Each structure stands twice: as C-alpha cells, then as structure tokens.
Amino acid sequence: MKIAIPVAEYCGLDSLVYGHFGSAPLFVLVDSEAMSVEALGNPDHEHEHGQCNPMKVLAGAMPDAVVVGGIGTGAVRGLRQAGIRVYRTTGGTVADAISLLQNGELEEIVAQGTCAGHDEGSGCAHHPHGH
Secondary structure (H helix, E strand, O other): EEEEEEEEOEEEEEEEEEEOOOOOOEEEEOOOOOEEEEEOOOOOOOOOOOOOHHHOOOOOOOOOEEOOOEEEEHHHHHHHHHHOOOOOOOOOOOHHHHHHOOOOOOEOOOOOEOOOOOOOOOOOOOOOOOO
16 A cells, blocks of 8 residues: 655654645655655645645655645545545654554544644644644
C-alpha cells in the first residue's frame, strides 16, 4: 500500500506529521510493503483557503491512502473521488502513523468532521500552535 503523509520537514520515517493536508510543505510517500520512503513536494501549498486541489497537492502521485491531522471537506471529497482513502492521526511521526494504520487504529475520514479553517479559534483542534 502506498501512503502519503503531510510533513513540514523530510526526515524519512522519523518525520513529524504536519497538522494540515493542503498547506503542508511536503509529503512522505511510504510503500508500506517494502517500507521504502520518499519525499514528495507540494506544489500547491500556498493555495487560497477552500481552493485545495488534492491531486496537485500530491504532485501527481496516486497513493492508496492519505494519513492526516486535518483536512478540508473539498480535499477529502477530491481524494475519495480519486479512490484514495483518507485517515486521521493525532500527530507523532510517520512511522507512528503507519503503525496505527496497519493496526486498524485510525479513523477513516468521510466528508463530515473535517477542518473548518486555518484561523486560531476556528474549532480546528488538530492545528498545533505555530502552524
């Protein structure tokens, strides 16, 4: 299974999961069978809020799943339409997220319960301060 996980800085499996899908500077693309990892830049990370193009964000990669801390409704819809499953994690490293996913411990995200915004106090609890 190929899994894309947003990160701020590439450190392989030790990369910390970034708080939001669309604005992440890059992604770690993990092949969970081979446990190989590669960095994947996000050419759309400075898009306007609500204008996320998930296929552009993923730079054309077609993972089987995306694991995120937070994501907007439109991005979830776009990913799901492309056949990509979306799961929520609460932080930690890429290795932690992969382990949780493989153990069936991550919630799959559908359109409900997604991020409402990027502003402080927006009710989007997954954003760590400073992101």
